[in-house]
Amino acid sequence: MSEFLFSYGLFIAKVITGLIALVFAVAILSGGRKREQEAELKVNNLNAKYQNLKSQLSQSVMDKKDFKQQAKKLAKETKKAAKLRAPDKPRPKLFVLEFEGDIKASAVKSMREEITALLSVAESQDEVLLKLDNSGGIVHEHGLAASQLQRIKDANLRFTVSVDKVAASGGYMMACVADKIVAAPFAIVGSIGVLAQLPNFNRLMNKAGIDFEQHTAGEYKRTVTMFGKNSDKERDKLKLDLQETHSLFRNFVVTHRPKLDMDKVATGEHWYGVQAMDLNLVDELKTSDELLVNALEQYDIFEIKMEIKKALQEKLLGGLFAGISSFQNSVAGQQNDSKFH
Secondary structure, three states: OHHHHHHHHHHHHHHHHHHHHHHHHHHHHOOOOOOOOOEEEEEEEHHHHHHHHHHHHHHHHOOHHHHHHHHHHHHHHHHHHHHHOOOOOOOOEEEEEEEEOOOOOOOHHHHHHHHHHHHHHOOOOOEEEEEEEEOOOOHHHHHHHHHHHHHHHHOOOEEEEEEEEEEEOHHHHHHOOOOEEEEOOOOEEEOOOOOOOOOOOHHHHHHOOOOOOOOOOOOOOOOOOOOOOOOHHHHHHHHHHHHHHHHHHHHHHHHHOOOOOHHHHOOOOEEEHHHHHHOOOOOEEOOHHHHHHHHOOOOEEEEEEEEEOOOHHHHHHHHHHHHHHHHHHHHHHHHHHHHHO
């Protein structure tokens, strides 16, 4: 076993050395300059996707003769529907966006480009669906995300937000911009509140004999701090700031959803979809999958996603780390096998 571990360690050392050399080589070839990541707009026709899924499953479970007859019948119906449709009245389009949130609402960088793209081609009869999964985070970052979604409303396009998992705090700030919020029964919704928390190391630093100095111009340039001794006046100012932010949050939500009882829902609590429905936080209980499947008959559905192209260094590193991980899993499996035999 010791011989195996030595060989394994030697292998890892060689891989890491090669990896470092490769990164330096790529950096030198690229001139050592940091380039902006390129983005590419990906468009996926969901009508075709769902039809392919249905066709694949039907072909597997049906008799060949029945499947051919069904396929012919479907082709005739599709052709007939196309003829009946007035040439000057095309089917409306449903543009589908997806936002997976983090504390900094980082996905807004891609979403703003996606919105710009769809607004350049969307017509008055078209609609937008945002699949939102966001538990909130920094106020101004999520405020920007909500402002980007407002562009859809300003363009007079019907706008729906679908919440399968969570739209809380800054996530709900984004959701409430929509004309309609649809949530899964157990999706987490709400949390209309503001939070600030930080540790304080002042007593620990005093014990270690470490001094801390902070110099500001302006009485409230800095209030509470992690390293200095905080006064009641500083704490009161922070609480006042939080209350003002909470007031802005409440006003934003009630502007978009005027029927809400804000005193009841703006307590910082969150609710599941069924409860949120009773409180008027959402308008319908349904998953995004149900929404899309139900829309197939009426809309041409296009999923839009801005994908960031990985730099050469990232691709190389990703491949190498994947290889190392695969090797480690293989070794672990062999070790487990030897123990059980």
